[in-house]
Amino acid sequence: MNFTRTLFPLSMLLLSGCVVGPDYQKPETALPAKFSESKASSAGDVALNPWWESFRDKRLNSLVHQGLAENLTVQQALERITAAEANVVIAGAGGLPSIGASADGNVGGQDGSYLRRTTGNDHSESKSMTAGVSASWLLDFFGQYRRSKEAANASLDAAYDDVGVARLAYLSDLVSSYVNARYYQEALALNRKNLESRRETLKLTNEIKEAGAASSLDVLQTEGLVNQTLADLPALETGFHQAANHIATLLGVPASTITSSLTKGSAQPMPRYSTKTGIPADLIRNRPDIRAAERRLQAATAQIGVAESQLYPSIELGGSIGVARNFNAVSGSLSSWSFGPSLSLPIFNGGALKAQVKMARSEAEQQYLSWKSTVLNAVEEVENAQTALIRDGQTVAALRKVVQSYEQTLSLARESYRGGASTILDVLDAERNVASARLSLAAAIRQLARDYVALNVAVGGGAEIGSATVASK
Incomplete structure (x- = not known):
């Protein structure tokens, strides 16, 4: 008997430290030492880097900071943190004792002619009340609730990182939409400038026709180019309004709310600083989507332990105390209590x-593959954005020279046409070239800005700016 009394508590102590399932190990994957077009130097922590300020656009800066607090997608991600925190409490509550209380009262009576004949009483009534307290505690010998809480905590961390993912998506969408809006304004301004130039050419052609040196065909061709320029304006205006409306939606306000404030044109955003891309290994630390994928892998790994714990016996300690009182004179009160363990053993x-364990392991493997895919996609995004950004700069520089050359050509063509040394076709061709080159330059500047945005988002820049939850992580 003494041996049994000693062995049982010892066995309970040993079992209490037993947690089934694999312990989480940080995943690894082979990555290059550097990106193909940058140096092998770490960029450090870029989560608080306000990279959009490189555009030196006060209006853009204001919109970004306004939307960080108002964007509905970011707010949804923040709200999911609340749900994940509640899930941690739920997961931890399973391993704690449960206590409940109950009480009820009854009043009963009987009457009727049959009872009067048999009992001699006109009325029979009884009153009773019962109350009780019960408690139960499922002993977590094999770590079912500890693994559940581990999974819930990992999911909570993933919810925090999902806020960073939403914030990066917001930054990318807002800044790109602002770049688009300013592009359409620039394109409109250029087309109006081209329209003015072509009307000047039309006036010149009419003057030369009146002098007898030009034909009606020359006038019609010039008018056609003027009308074509007028036809291009509505589509550009539509593009501006759509970009402005989308910015309003991103700020959490109705469409067209901020259109009037953007109507006053501004120069196209051009980045003034280069972006430090760091090394591929930095992405695992700086990209919130990679961190979230790793946290989900950790949660899935913990769920293996939850599934495996179901294969083992479980012991629940339970007890209750009850009091019953009948208010009839003959009856008194009665109290009862009970306490003891119950054993549940899975047999068949x-x-x-076992299938649930297999499913849990498969889910963990899927999460690992998802993490690895996220890492490789991040590396690809940085490589693509960096390659594009470098070549965008070369394109912009070349197109600036093209515009200068065509503007000089147009000036010479007009002088030559006035002097009768060339035809109106030479002037019209020169005008088309100038207009096309100017618009190509504006489009290249837009693409340069968009790829600058893409590169900074790809390295995780600014993911935690404006976050009120960073300190609580």
Whole structure:
């Protein structure tokens, strides 16, 4: 008997430290030492880097900071943190004792002619009340609730990182939409400038026709180019309004709310600083989507332990105390209590429990593959954006020279046409070239800005700016 009394508490102590399932190991994947077009030097922590300020656009800066607090997608991600925090409490509550209380009262009576004949009483009534307290505690010998809480905490961390993912998506969308809006304004301004130039050419052609040196065909061709320029304006105006409306939606206000404030044109955003891309390994630390994928892998790994714990016996300690009182004169009160363990042992379940373990392991493997895919996609995004950004700069520089050359050509063509040394076709061709080159330059500047945005988002820049939850992580 003494041996049993000693062995049982010892066995309970040993089992209490037993947690089934694999312990989480940080995933690894082979990455290059550097990106193909940058140096092998770490960029450090870029989560608080306000990279959009490189555009030196006060209006853009104001919109970004306004939307960080108002964007509905970011707010949804923040709200999911609240749900994840509640899930941690739920997961931890399973391993704690549960206590409940109950009470009820009854009043009963009987009457009727039959009772009067048999009992001699006109009325019979009884009153009773019962109350009780019960408690139960499922002993977590194999770590079911500890693994559940581990999974819930990992999911909570993923929810925090999902806020960073939403914030990066917001920054990318807002800044790109602002770049688009300013592009359409620039394109409109250029087309109006081209329209003015072509009307000047039309006036010149009419003057030369009146002098007898030009034909009606020359006038019609010039008018056609004027009308074509007028036809291009509505589409550009539509593009501006759509970009402005989307910015309003991103700020959490109705469409067209901020259109009037953007109507006053501004120069196209051009980045003034280069972006430090760092090394591929930096992405695992700086990209919130990679961190979130790793946290989900950790949660899935913990769920393996939850599934495996179902294969083992479970012991629940339970007890209750009850009091019953009948208010009849003959009856008194009665109290009762009970306490003891109950054992649940899985014996035959058709292989369902083992299948659940297999499913949990498969889910963890899927999460690992998802993490690895996220890492490789991040590396690709940085490589693509960096390659594009470098070549965008070369394109912009070349197109600036093209515009200068065509503007000089147009000036010479007009002088030559006035002097009768060339035809109106030479002037019209020169005008088309100038207009096309100017618009190509504006489009190249827009693409340069968009790729600058893409590169900074790809390295995780600014993911935690404006976050009120960073300190609580």
